[in-house]
Amino acid sequence: MNLNSSDFISKIKLRDHDAVTILITKYNEVLIKGALKQGLAFDQADEVVQETWSTFFQKVENFEGRSHIRTYLFGILYNKIKELWRSNKKYTQDDDATLEKSFNEFGHYLVSPLNPQLFLESSEFMNILQQELDNLPINQKMAFNLKEIEQFSTDEICKILDISVTNLGVLLYRAKANLRKRIENRYI
Numbered sequence: 055m056n057l058n059s060s061d062f063i064s065k066i067k068l069r070d071h072d073a074v075t076i077l078i079t080k081y082n083e084v085l086i087k088g089a090l091k092q093g094l095a096f097d098q099a100d101e102v103v104q105e106t107w108s109t110f111f112q113k114v115e116n117f118e119g120r121s122h123i124r125t126y127l128f129g130i131l132y133n134k135i136k137e138l139w140r141s142n143k144k145y146t147q148d149d150d151a152t153l154e155k156s157f158n159e160f161g162h163y164l165v166s167p168l169n170p171q172l173f174l175e176s177s178e179f180m181n182i183l184q185q186e187l188d189n190l191p192i193n194q195k196m197a198f199n200l201k202e203i204e205q206f207s208t209d210e211i212c213k214i215l216d217i218s219v220t221n222l223g224v225l226l227y228r229a230k231a232n233l234r235k236r237i238e239n240r241y242i
Contacts, residue, residue: 058122067114078107081124085131091199092135093188102138106131121213128206129214132196139192186236194229197222 056062057080065073085106089099109130117126187195196215200206201222206214212222 057124058119060119063117063119063123067117069111077123081127082107084124085127088128088131088199088204089135091203092132092192092195094135094138098138102131102134105134109134122210125206125210125213128200128210129216132214133216135196136192182237182240183233186233186240189236190229190232194225194232197225198229198233201226 055076057077062073066077082103085103086096086099089102090096094102106127110127113130117123187198190198193215197211200211200214201208208219208222211217212219215222217225
């Protein structure tokens with residue numbers, strides 16, 4: 055069944071039991087995994103997903119089908135995660151000053167990055183990477199996870215996070231630069 059067809063969307067808007075069951079069955083676990091990848095505990099992820107479904111069904115009449123229904127759901131999910139982080143005061147601002155100190159006026163590194171092969175040879179690299187991902191500002195973390203781990207398309211990510219392509223590029227650049235710097239600092 056095409057979950058993005060106008061017929062299916064109409065059934066969802068009418069709260070057709072079978073259509074709602076199909077939709078929730080298809081995406082509930084995917085949404086929970088997405089929330090868990092943002093560093094939430096399982097109970098937090100479950101709560102955020104429940105809020106996502108609640109918001110989805112409150113606003114489904116506004117869904118016009120211009121994006122995939124999965125993109126719409128993930129957009130709601132990531133907004134709910136941002137709300138949770140802000141309410142828990144875990145939301146942090148970008149550390150631009152530190153990042154800018156790494157580059158000269160031409161945008162080149164002042165000190166060349168370490169060889170990535172050094173990291174891959176470390177047995178604890180994945181643990182360190184996950185820890186440093188968890189420490190990124192939430193928007194950078196979300197952009198990085200959606201692009202590099204979930205492998206969403208640029209258009210889908212921009213719709214989910216409600217940002218421009220340029221802003222996504224900046225978030226990904228900052229996330230990668232921050233990850234590189236933080237990982238290097240652990241090895242130096």
